[in-house]
Amino acid sequence: MSAPVDKPLPTPCLPTLGQVLARAHMRLILFAVLMAGVTLTVTGVLVIRGYADRNLALIAQTVAYTVEPALIFDDMEAARSGIAAVAASESVHRVDVRTPDGRALVSWRRPGDDIMTMIEGSIANLVASAPATVDVRRGDRLIARVSVHGGAEGLGRFILSGLATAIACLVLTLIATWTLARRLQRDVTDPLSRIADVAHEVRANRQFDRRAPHAHIREVDQLGRDFNALLEELNDWHSGVLSHNRMLERQATRDALTGLGNRAMFERALPATIAQADALNLPFAILYLDVNRFKPVNDTYGHDAGDAMLIVIAARLRAGLRSGDQAFRLGGDEFALILAPGVGQEEMEAVQARIADGMRQPIMLPGGESVDGSLSIGSARYPQDSADARDLLRHADAAMYAAKGRRAGGKE
Amino acid sequence: MRSLFFTLLLLLPTVALAVPSVQPAMLPIGTDADARAASTARMVGAMLEYTRWPTPRPVLRLCLAGTARYAGRLADISLxxxxxxxxxxxxxxxxxxxxxxxxxxxxxxxSAPMQGLVAGTRGQPVLTIAEDDPDCGSGVIFCLLYAPQTLSFQLNIDAVSRSAVRIDPRVLRLSKGGY
Structure with a gap:
């Protein structure tokens, strides 16, 4: 009780080689893009933040330098316009000038930021540093303190553009993965699937002449070659089995000595001929033949002489047949002929006469002796004599013995 | 109430036009003479702060000429x-x-002694400030401009170029008329 191995199992939802490769590529490229993106963004943010800090400090220095005389002259309007002149062109949100004890002297705010700047600003605020503060001094005296806020729009812009670049890179990644997967499919998967096709073809249709084509990858090509060699061996083995089978069949149906059909074959051929005759609605005939002087020859000159005699008789029988007729050696010195459907009484008698005529010539034995090869022949016609195979045989057998008796009687 | 609001609304463009884009340094001053003198002292002190002499002056000699009205608090200046x-x-x-x-x-x-004074400072390291020259035509470096509520000044760039003292250029922006 073995499991039905040959039955094709339902294929589970396995991924194809192409899908596996595409997925691996996707992961690899995604990882690379993310790594590069994160590294670049972090480095960029740090560098830009450093620059932004320095820029802010510089702006604070400039503002302090600009507003110093105005503060000394106690002119806040001039201070404000000085701040505006410095800060307006920079990415500054707010400038506060306070006295050392914290009283506000001048406060400047950038007017009317648009929404984009606000988004960039709020992103920048997540990573932005503290406001830059610079003291305004005149000699040893601390006059005021300038603090400058913001100045990180560049950072926000960098982060936003970094995000956009990352998304663009992801799209590129998808395209690259797709292209790579296609290339791999062409280079790896296609040759493999061609080998698989051949294997399937061989298995399903026994087409042993199919061969896997060459591939451009060493391993795949090696696999293809080995597979082809295996197919070659399989082909040889298959044809060996076929010829062996043919030989066995031949041995089962042929008489080894004379090459005529044996009794088994005769017993198969008779019903087949009856069926053929029925189908064509034609008569046919069988002849039973017995060698008259076989036993004396065998006894006198040995079995080799008997065999040689049988071979010659078989050859003469075959020569007397028409096409479509069949000759059999049933065993010992007994032969049978099936005359193909369509044979009439006269033609049957003509064949009978031709065979008897052919046997009139003495047979030369290997020892140089010549012996008489005459036969006793009995015939039965289908369906005139009998429509039953067994009955037909009996009829022919009886006719042959009658002929043998007549011959013995005639001699005595 | 409503008509007042509309009147104010109509006046708004006039107000906007009246505000100049660049304002000169304007020190608010009080009405009494002492407050004016204090403001004057502060402004003169600021002028001295931004003036550079060819060699540093550990003791700065400030001379008064003529009849000064608001010079009473000049002694309060500390540099x-x-x-x-x-x-x-x-x-x-x-x-x-x-x-x-x-x-x-x-x-x-x-005007005659004034011209003599100014002529005497030409090419010399002397900072000149005029209290009573609203047109600033006398050739001094700084002219104080007194208005009822504010004190401002005008810088005479010709006088600066003829003098041996140097004025911090940032002060130019604070001068009336600006530069």
Missing amino acids: SNGAQLQLSSLTGAGATRSEGCDALYIGQID
């Missing part, structure tokens, strides 16, 4: 570099000579 201020008056024969002065505060004076 951030620690220089001491020494006040003196030019009177009599030396009234038109500025030797021994690092700065000259000129009050009300006739």
Whole structure:
């Protein structure tokens, strides 16, 4: 009780080689893009933040330098316009000038930021540093303190553009993965699937002449070659089995000595001929033949002489047949002929006469002796004599013995 | 109430046009003479702060000429570099000579001695400030401009170029008319 191995199992939802490769590529490229993106963004943010800090400090220095005389002259309007002149062109949100004890002297705010700047600003605020503060001094005296806020729009812009670049890179990644997967499919998967096709073809249709084509990858090509060699061996083995089978069949149906059909074959051929005759609605005939002087020859000159005699008789029988007729050696010195459907009484008698005529010539034995090869022949016609195979045989057998008796009687 | 609001609304463009884009330095001043003198002292002190002499002056000699109305508090000036201020008056024969002065505060004076004073400071390291020259035509470096509520000044760039003292260019922006 073995499991039905040959039955094709339902294929589970396995991924194809192409899908596996595409997925691996996707992961690899995604990882690379993310790594590069994160590294670049972090480095960029740090560098830009450093620059932004320095820029802010510089702006604070400039503002302090600009507003110093105005503060000394106690002119806040001039201070404000000085701040505006410095800060307006920079990415500054707010400038506060306070006295050392914290009283506000001048406060400047950038007017009317648009929404984009606000988004960039709020992103920048997540990573932005503290406001830059610079003291305004005149000699040893601390006059005021300038603090400058913001100045990180560049950072926000960098982060936003970094995000956009990352998304663009992801799209590129998808395209690259797709292209790579296609290339791999062409280079790896296609040759493999061609080998698989051949294997399937061989298995399903026994087409042993199919061969896997060459591939451009060493391993795949090696696999293809080995597979082809295996197919070659399989082909040889298959044809060996076929010829062996043919030989066995031949041995089962042929008489080894004379090459005529044996009794088994005769017993198969008779019903087949009856069926053929029925189908064509034609008569046919069988002849039973017995060698008259076989036993004396065998006894006198040995079995080799008997065999040689049988071979010659078989050859003469075959020569007397028409096409479509069949000759059999049933065993010992007994032969049978099936005359193909369509044979009439006269033609049957003509064949009978031709065979008897052919046997009139003495047979030369290997020892140089010549012996008489005459036969006793009995015939039965289908369906005139009998429509039953067994009955037909009996009829022919009886006719042959009658002929043998007549011959013995005639001699005595 | 409603008509008042509309009137104000109509006046708004006028107000906007009236505000100049660049404002000169304007020190608010009080109405009484002492407050004006304090403001004057503060402004003169600021002018001295942003003036550079060819060699540093540990003692800064400020001379008064003519009849000054708001010079009463000039002695209160203290300079951030620690220089001491020494006040003196030019009177009599030396009234038109500025030797021994690092700065000259000129009050009300006739035009002839005024011209003599100014001519004497030409090419010299002397800072000149005029209290009573609203047109700033006398050739001094700084002219104080008194308005009812504010005090401002005008810088005469010709006088600066003819003088041996140097004025911090940032002060130019604070001058009336600007540069």
